[in-house]
Amino acid sequence: MLDRKALYWYPLRVRHSTAPRLMTMKERLDHEEKVCETYVPMEYRTENSRTQLVPAINNIIFVRSTYNDLVEIRSNLTLYEPLRYIMHPVTESRTTRYEALYVPDAMMQDFIRVTAERQDNVIFLDNLDFAFRPGMKAQITDGPYTGVTGVVKRIKKNLCVIIPIEGVTAVAIMHVPRQHLRYIADEAES
Secondary structure, eight states, X not given: OOOTTSOEEEEEEETTOOHHHHHHHHHHHHTOTTOOEEEOOEEEEEEXXXXXXEESSTTEEEEEEOHHHHHHHHTOHHHHTTEEEOEEEEEETTEEEEEEOOBOHHHHHHHHHHHHTOOTXXXXXXXXXXXXXXXXXXXXXXXXXXXXXXXXXXXXXXXXXEEEETTTEEXXXXXXXXXXXXXXXXXXXX
């Protein structure tokens, strides 16, 4: 259940988003006192023989703040009207309600660490059904991503570690050697 006064990462959709509009929204949020941090994963894309650094996820900005502060920020409709929460169902005592999706700090730190470096062996997955299927959880024990925890899967016969952000996106670290993985028991995440 969502603690409205605790700091979490919230993936927010930017309605009618283009790359410049998304980056403008990030700049505005960076100047807000009640926002601790923002993050937009970037990647290089070649279009019309030009390579540009653009947002990797079309209309998503990650914001670290409290839910109460985000409600207050979003009340300024002139600046933040395009921001929308991503909602997910929560079932408790036979009733289902919807609340804003948030990402645990540890998962988000791994996601930022993997996507911030823009390596060739890191890809964003288009098939989210595949990315969110159950798999063995493991931690990388050696190399540039030491300490990153994700789900081990095979993509085109290559061993990969996938960091899924449920309901939003997933990123895969390709070609992870088997000896660099430590499998961990599935435990409840906070």
